[in-house]
Amino acid sequence: MWYLTEGRQAILDTVREFVRTEVAPQALEIDATHEFPLALFKRAGELGLLGVTVPEEFGGLGADQTTSALIYEEIATAMPVLTIAMGAHSFLAGGLIEMLGSVEQKKTYLVPAAAGEIIMACGSTEAVGGDNQVEFATRAVLDGDEWVLNGGKVLICNTGVADLYVVVAVTADHVDPVTKAGLSAFLVPAGTPGLGIGKPEHKLGWHGSATGSLSFTDCRIPRENLLGPLDGCLQAMFVSATTEFLSCGPVSLGIAEGAYRMALAYSLERTQQGQSMFDRFQVTRHKLARMYGEIESLRALVYSTYAERDRGQLCLAQGRLLKIKGAEVSEYVAREAIQLFGGVGTVVETGVERYWRDAKVMAIGGASVEALNDVVAGLIKRNLA
Amino acid sequence: MPRAVVCYKWVPAENELRLDPVTRAVDTSSARWKVSDYDRNAIEAGRVLAAERGAELVALTFGDAGAKASQKDVLARGADRAVHVVSAAAGSADGHVTAHALAAQVRALGDVEVVLCGEGAADTYAHEVGPRVAEVLGWPVVTNVRELAVQGERLHAVRVVGGDLEAVECDLPAVVTVLAEVGPAPIPGLKAVIAAGRKPGEQVAVDALGLAPDALAPRTVVTRVTGYAAERSRVLLDAGEPAERVAALVSALTETGAL
Numbered sequence: 001m002w003y004l005t006e007g008r009q010a011i012l013d014t015v016r017e018f019v020r021t022e023v024a025p026q027a028l029e030i031d032a033t034h035e036f037p038l039a040l041f042k043r044a045g046e047l048g049l050l051g052v053t054v055p056e057e058f059g060g061l062g063a064d065q066t067t068s069a070l071i072y073e074e075i076a077t078a079m080p081v082l083t084i085a086m087g088a089h090s091f092l093a094g095g096l097i098e099m100l101g102s103v104e105q106k107k108t109y110l111v112p113a114a115a116g117e118i119i120m121a122c123g124s125t126e127a128v129g130g131d132n133q134v135e136f137a138t139r140a141v142l143d144g145d146e147w148v149l150n151g152g153k154v155l156i157c158n159t160g161v162a163d164l165y166v167v168v169a170v171t172a173d174h175v176d177p178v179t180k181a182g183l184s185a186f187l188v189p190a191g192t193p194g195l196g197i198g199k200p201e202h203k204l205g206w207h208g209s210a211t212g213s214l215s216f217t218d219c220r221i222p223r224e225n226l227l228g229p230l231d232g233c234l235q236a237m238f239v240s241a242t243t244e245f246l247s248c249g250p251v252s253l254g255i256a257e258g259a260y261r262m263a264l265a266y267s268l269e270r271t272q273q274g275q276s277m278f279d280r281f282q283v284t285r286h287k288l289a290r291m292y293g294e295i296e297s298l299r300a301l302v303y304s305t306y307a308e309r310d311r312g313q314l315c316l317a318q319g320r321l322l323k324i325k326g327a328e329v330s331e332y333v334a335r336e337a338i339q340l341f342g343g344v345g346t347v348v349e350t351g352v353e354r355y356w357r358d359a360k361v362m363a364i365g366g367a368s369v370e371a372l373n374d375v376v377a378g379l380i381k382r383n384l385a
Numbered sequence: 386m387p388r389a390v391v392c393y394k395w396v397p398a399e400n401e402l403r404l405d406p407v408t409r410a411v412d413t414s415s416a417r418w419k420v421s422d423y424d425r426n427a428i429e430a431g432r433v434l435a436a437e438r439g440a441e442l443v444a445l446t447f448g449d450a451g452a453k454a455s456q457k458d459v460l461a462r463g464a465d466r467a468v469h470v471v472s473a474a475a476g477s478a479d480g481h482v483t484a485h486a487l488a489a490q491v492r493a494l495g496d497v498e499v500v501l502c503g504e505g506a507a508d509t510y511a512h513e514v515g516p517r518v519a520e521v522l523g524w525p526v527v528t529n530v531r532e533l534a535v536q537g538e539r540l541h542a543v544r545v546v547g548g549d550l551e552a553v554e555c556d557l558p559a560v561v562t563v564l565a566e567v568g569p570a571p572i573p574g575l576k577a578v579i580a581a582g583r584k585p586g587e588q589v590a591v592d593a594l595g596l597a598p599d600a601l602a603p604r605t606v607v608t609r610v611t612g613y614a615a616e617r618s619r620v621l622l623d624a625g626e627p628a629e630r631v632a633a634l635v636s637a638l639t640e641t642g643a644l
Contacts, residue, residue: 010457010578013417017572048575061575 003303008067015074018047024078031354034200036161036210037082041089044082045116049075050090054098059111065243066306069250073302076254077261080358081208083251084365087244088157088209089113092122093166095240096185100228105187109164121158123167123188123214124237126151131371133168133234134177138216140169140186145223147186149194149216155365159212160197163190167214172231180234185227194219205357206365242319244366246309249302252326252362256295259330259337259355264288267340277340287340291333298329317385320372323362327369330359387440388497391431392487392518393424393459395452396508404612411610418451420458423503425570427563430533431501432463438535441465443494447486449475453588460581461573467584468494472591478603484517485600486591491522493594499540500560504529515562525555531566 004012023040030037044050052068054060061067072083090113097109097120112118128135138151149169156165165188172182188195198213228236267278267288277284305318334356338345345352363369379385401416420428428444435442444464446452449472456467470486472478478486491497500522502515512528519526531550532543540559544551545566573581591601618641622633638644 006457007579007582010461010581011575013419013458014461014573014575014578016417021572046574047572052575061579063575063579 001299001303003066003307004070008070011063011067012070012074014047015049015071018043018049019074019078023075023082027079028349028351028354030079030081030208032207032348034202034207036158036200036208037079037085038161040079040082041085041119041161042116044086045114048114050086050116051094051110051114052090054090054094054110054114058098058106059114065246065309066303069247069302069306072247073250073254073257076251077258080251080255080258080355081206083247083254084206084209085119085158087247087251088122089120089162091244091247092124092240093120093162093164095243096122096166096227096233096236097187099236099239100185100233105227109187113164118163119158119161120164120166121156121162122240123153123156123165125153125155127154130155130367133180133183134175136168136170136175136183138167138169140171140184142223143220146220147223147225149186149188149219149221151216153214155201155211156214157209157211159210159214160200161210164188165190165195165214166227167216168233168237169216182231183234183237184230185233185236186221187225187227188216188219188221192219192221203361205354205359205361207354207357238316239314241367242314242316245323245372246305246315246319248362248366249298249305249322249326252323252330252359253295253298253302255330255355255359255362256291256298256333259334259352259359260288260291260295262352262355263291263337263340284340287336291336294329294333298325301325317376317379320367320376323367324369324372324376327359327363330362331356334359386496387438388443388494389431389435389438389440390443390445390491390494390497390500391424391428391459391464392445392447392500392502392514393428393455394421394503394506394508394514395419395446395448395455396421396506399507402612404614409611409614411612418454419507420455420462421503421507422570423505423507423563423565425462425503426565426567427501427503428459428462428464429570430563430567431499433568434499434501434533434535435465438498440498443468443497445487445490446470447472447475447478447483447490447591449473453586456586457578457581460584460586461578462570463573463577465584467586469586469588470591470594471588472601474601475591477607479605480511480513480517481604482601483514484521485596486594487514488518488521489594489596489600490589491518493589498557499535500524500558502560502562504562504564512562515560519560522558522560524558524560526560526562527553527555528562530561530563533561533563533567 051060052063056062076083126136140147140149167186167188171184175182194217196215200210200212267284268276270277309315344350397413397416398419403412431442442464444459444467447470470490505512516526527542529544530542534541538557541554622630
């Protein structure tokens, strides 16, 4: 692969060893129990996988975005939900702290976060809709030297396991419908009185992501826990969301590869009338060829986009395209993989149908592909794509 | 500074080998390559030992040009320096040739107080190279080691001998071959992987070691490698009452020699 420099290959080899020996053996159990993969998350921190793009001075590797993509792709081949937890921690919460935080805040939170010593979550989405910020109801009011938060968040990953929540709240009279000014970000430690944690949702896919709700009832935090400028966190949110959407490309690629590898191996091993399914049926061969083609097309899109990102481009439209295209490809490949397994493909213990469930959530989680298409269209119209 | 040397082999990942269903020929073309499993344990044991002794840990391999790719891995796992003895004929070398090449490089390094090897390589599992290196060097060898310590100029080890444990001591320098039980081989962190790029990796042509032609002439030649797979008899005993079927099963197993 053109993007695999010697240094990236060495990192990929190490991550592959982690995935093969530690992640893959636990994938079915995590999917079955819906337990947050805490031990694996901590191991990811020990190995340096939680701060790949974080500057070295704040405990990270200071590596490029493409290296991060390689890591997410490889882990997603075995356990996509681990990348979801990592992304919420590193890209959403960590991204906001990196962009908005003071040096002291970065040292306080990014250093232990990169090592996996603390887990972070980002609370933005509300019941009115994730991108409907003008109707957000969670408010923060300054009372003396404390901010007082009231309101609630839904569908937040890493709830219950997080040590720190980066929470977006309305701080102005209203959120400007055009500029979206009026939103601020806050650092809310777990255990703060008034912070309520809902039980994890029982979802179609991403089992183990600890996705749940947050509530704030006169939740008081110190004044200095404001993250970044008052009323002005939305631009940083847009950029951190772009990073998260970008990461959906390699994660979807990994999901597709994981399902494809299982289907290919099964088609070569399963025999009927003395022949493998692969050799006996043209339809099997053609399905696999098309799945392979879709995967390689997505790979080309993912790594060319990441190369642009590493050249300093924000990739606002391309980042969203990776999530859109990634969701399409991963869902298609996983669906066809189940089809190639036949009846046993629908059996949970076979381990292939979970890829489809995880792929399906990729089309919605974080932002639906429909909402993202609309953003892309807006960027096209403004000649920003 | 004293040195500890870990000898390792760069092998195809056994779980990625393909078997021709008709000829059973082993196809390694699509397999990724890796540091042999026990050798990873040896590297970690060497890392710990070198740290205790204030020694430099050198990771040493004998292989063709492809083995250069192994150096970043062993450096990430804790070696201070990696040396690759290069030979285009390494793929057809036997234990005799490999041991002479490794031993010659150990001599060239100088100040080596211990050489560690994995008990066997993941591909051939011949258990030969460690004892042969010791023989060439004229050093004591301790095999099947699960515990290892150096005190002063003496090496203390616990060997696995069948179902028993044997504690042994010998003078340094010595060669030790280790089992996986010597200690886990941790996956290196990415900071170590990145730092490995800044550590020295060297290539030494085998011809530069001054070995006699006899030392580089294999004593054994591999003529064929095929995969091993159990044959299924595909016998179905479904006639008669359960007691009759059990009797037929016992009879069939007795005939095949299984009972």
